[in-house]
Amino acid sequence: MAASSTTRTSTTPTTTEHARTAETRDADTAAAPVLALRGIAKRYRGRDVLDGLDLTLGRGEIVGLLGPNGSGKTTTLRIAAGLLWPDRGSVTVAGEPLTPDCPGVRSHVGYLPERVPLDDALTVSAFLAFVAGARGLPPARRRRAVATVLESFDLGAVAGRVIGRLSKGFRQRVGLAQALLGEPGLLLLDEPSNGLDPFQVVEARTMIRRAAADRAVIFSTHVLQEVAALCTRVVYLHQGRLLSLPAPATAATAGMRALVRGSAPAPLLAALHALDPALAVAPPRALAAGRWELDIELGDAGTSVGEVARVLATAAVLEALIPRAFDLEAALAGALAKHDAEAVA
Amino acid sequence: MRGFGWLLRRELQYCFLTPVAPVAIAVFWGASGFFFSFNALFVSAVDMVTAFHNMSLLLMLMLPLLTMRTLAEERQSGRLELLLALPLGETTIVLAKYLALLVVLVVMLAGSTLAVVPLLLFAEPDLGPIAGGYLGVLLLGGAFAAIGLCASSAATNQVVAATTAWGLLLLAWFIDYAAGLNPPVALARWLQHVSFSVQYRDLIRGVLSLGAVTWFVSVIVVMLVSAMQMLRWRRL
Secondary structure, three states: OOOOOOOOOOOOOOHHHHHHHHHHHHHHHHOOOOEEEEEEEEEEOOEEEEEEEEEEEOOOOEEEEEOOOOOOHHHHHHHHOOOOOOOEEEEEEOOEEOOOOOHHHHHHEEEEOOOOOOOOOOEHHHHHHHHHHHOOOOHHHHHHHHHHHHHHOOOHHHOOOEHHHOOHHHHHHHHHHHHHOOOOOEEEEEOOOOOOOHHHHHHHHHHHHHHHHHOEEEEEOOOHHHHHHHOOEEEEEEOOEEEEEOOOOOOOEEEEEEEEEOOOOHHHHHHHHHHOOOOEEOOOEEOOOOEEEEEEEOOOOOOOHHHHHHHHHHHOEEEEEEEEEOOHHHHHHHHHHHHHHHHHO | OOOHHHHHHHHHHHHHHOOHHHHHHHHHHHHHHHHHHHHHHHHOOOOHHHHHHHHHHHHHHHHHHHHOHHHHHHHHHOHHHHHHHOOOOHHHHHHHHHHHHHHHHHHHHHHHHHHHHHHHHHOOOOHHHHHHHHHHHHHHHHHHHHHHHHHHHHOOOHHHHHHHHHHHHHHHHHHHHHHHHOOOHHHHHHHHHHOHHHHHHHHHOOOOOHHHHHHHHHHHHHHHHHHHHHHHHHOO
């Protein structure tokens, strides 16, 4: 969070607020969650990789899963895909528990592993037909589904080509296409843009956005720009648990710096508080000639820069307003610092 | 078993669209034909029992090379991850892969039936024992394939899978040699009973004895169930 080091005059919308918002969102999606991971624990070679992880995902959400190498991102996705069973906790997909004896539940899940391992010997259409068949689609629906993903991912031109001869970008498209066959409600993508060139990354993002229109998507990545560009929610895996971070897509503007002219800042602060008590305003800094500089951070209540500007212009002379872009890196650092401080306390 | 047909089809495509099965089949045909012709031309011994014996040894050498890719290569390449994420049960995966191996085995043996043609032209062979012998070799090959598939399910590397399968096959083949070390009679009998090289003798003569058939079918079932369990265990 950009200004987390400054003393605030109102409740600071730090990670606590964001966590509360995330919980509220969770509560909203709890009615019909596409994926619910509850109390997941997984131990590898004497180390607790996941330790009581909770995550609930609803339709239309794109969740970015961040974390350092070895933090358990892939393990989380593999557990959600039914490739691994947790030592403790439960996994529910589309309301059905994911258990070893019910492979059918996996038909609700589309999964793209990190390395995009495809059948190199098969043609694109043969491979997609296999996946659709393995997902149990009846013949007519299977043909339609294959045709749809071929068209959606612009794979028509290479449908008859052997996968082993495709470029990395096309392989990625085939990987995404197979994950969407059968229209699963949940899409799990493990570092989907890994190893792609910048153009292919943009392409992959477009495809993920398109795919996420009517399903829940969770993807792991190390690239913060990717998270900022795609996600409606960001979670960070830290010591086996998830920390919720602000959603970059809804927090494109984190705050602003305002230059106002007036006798005293108190009425301004009161007006801002009346507009939105969640606004965090740093103590105004006095400049020359009765001018004041205000650092304002937007909360999660949805107050826009325009509304803040209107209030400022009404209560004083607004000379300048400089919106500040959301800084995920700073948000992440703030969340980690807060978590560590709480752990020490 | 949802998706069984599709997985079988994919396995067969993988076998026959890559050089894997064609090369194995060609080598098997070439080698078994060579041994048969050599015996006929230089040893003047034209009998199918010797041919079946040679085929059995060839299968012991070659099948681990085919089975090592079934699961170990899939795991190594990451494709197994994609496969296990599909709504397919472990039973479906193992049985489809095993059936694909049997198809390759049947094609191998079918090509070798050309050896019967000169017998039909120049002699009057009893076709019953020959057919029985082929069934026996198919059963033996089926057991080899099941052992190889099981080894492949446990290994994370193809070379390890093939080497493990060879180790198990050699053990199963030569285990009766231990009977020569004068163990207790019951143990010596048991070693004779479980040895592939003892059990297959009747089979390649075209005698489908209940004991031998039961033994090889049991080996196949145990190995396939173990492979399924291994896949389940890998999810833990």
